[in-house]
Amino acid sequence: MPLNTIEELLSDFRQGKIVILMDDEDRENEGDLIMASSLARSEDINFMVTFGRGLMCQTMTREHCEQLNLPLMVNESGALHGTKFTISIDGAPAHGVTTGISAMDRAATIQVAARADAKPSDIVQPGHIFPLMAEPGGVLTRAGHTEAGCDLARLAGLEPTAVIVEILNEDGTMARRPDLEKFAAQHGLKIGTIADLIQYRMTNEKTVERAGECEVTNDYGCFRMYAYRDTIDGNMHLALVMGEIDPDTPALVRVHMADFLCDITGCRRPDCGWPLSDVLRRIANEGAGVVLILRRDEGGEDLIERIQRYQKQDEGVQITHREGGANLRTHGLGAQILVDLGVRRMRVLSAPKKMSGISGFGLEVVEYVT
Known part of the structure; x- marks a missing residue:
């Protein structure tokens, strides 16, 4: 069945x-039921729980979570896609919430928590609703349902918060695209993709801007250096380009996470990645290619902690290595920079990995080069 446009999804969201x-096949490859938190009714909650079957x-x-004084469930998420769960909530008894588990109670909790003037005393913890903290910048920085929910609500002119439930098949397995299309037709629901939402936002918004450029010559040759400013946190990022970029020709690309210790000293510790x-x-x-830094x-303090960890490793202490590579937020930042530079098809200098959501930016990985 044909997918709906983002404009069609927004029209339903407002109502x-x-x-x-649905998200990318290169990510979770799942679909979620989503609706605006501020408009959620008990019958909507009952439908989502009954037919979606996933976690509500x-x-x-981030600002709204801080307003409600919602701490993250864990400081460092071990979840595959870095989903930021906070402590679960119920609406406070003053708002008519009793056990918290009924569809009516959950709808009340969601609406109370969604208010622009909501305060910590409006909720109690723990509870039966699981808040998720979205990354600043929405799907342009992280191509997840958490960010998509907030983006859809904001673009619809509502409070930027949404209710989401993963869709499972009747046998308990994850519903994939063919299942989701049947589900949408059966229940008369609009269906779209996060990739389309990214493209919709990319036509009007960006979270990085080009700040300057110049020629640089180093031990490896002549590069064109571009500086980019992250409009979310103010950080500066660099791109080094050798040769000409042709959108039709796969460009050799490396996304490098700047590392003070490893880049300056030439250290070859396991957490340094590619030098x-x-x-x-x-x-x-x-003779040509792009390096994003x-x-x-x-x-x-982070640097001192790393050096102390290295010292313990030198002394024979077994310490679990923590990956320091690119996370889901940097995928979005890097994708925006590559698109601005004119890259469309890439040969990525890296071991094969999932590049979540990049299809929404019009990028394609044709090969991994190791």
Whole structure:
């Protein structure tokens, strides 16, 4: 069946209707029932729980979570896609919520928590609704249902919070696209994709902007250097381009997370990833390519902690290595920069990995080069 446009989904969202949104096949490859939190009724909640069968969550912006004093469930998420669960909630008894589990109670909790003037005393913890904290920048920084829910509500002119429930088949397995299309037809629901939502936003919005450019020459040759400013957190990121970029020709691309210790000292610890010098050499040998150097938040205390961890490893202490590579937010940032540079098809300098949501930016990985 043909998918609906984002405009059609937004029209239903404004009317308080439930829609289905699918993510990429290169990500979770699932579909969620989604509706605006501020318009959720008990009958809507009952439908989503009965027919969706997944976990009921409420997406919120970081600012709204802070307004409600909602702490993250864990400081460091071990979830595959970095979903940020906060402590679960119920509406406070003053709002008529009793056990918290009925469809009526859950609808009341969701509506109370969605109010622009909601305060911590309006909710109690723990409860039966699971808030999810969205990344600033929405689907342009993380291509997940959490961000999509907030984006759809905001674009519909409503409070930027949504109710989401994963759709499972009757046998308990995850519903994939053919199942989701049948589900949408059976229940008369609009269905679209996060990739289309990304493209919809990309026509009007970006979360990075080009700040300057110049020629640079280093030990590996002559590059064009571009500086980009992250409009969400103010961080600066760099792109080094050798040769000409042709949208029709796959470009050799490497996304490098800036690492003070490893880049400056040439350290080859397991958490250093590919040395920047090796990446530049590969690009130079190819004669053309793009290196994105994305800055990550790492303060002085973080550096000291790493050095102390290295010291313990040198002394024979077994310490679990924590990956320091690109996360889902950096995928969105990097994708926007690559598109701005004119890249469309890529040969990625990396071991094969999932690049979540990049199809929504009009990017295609044709090969991984190791």
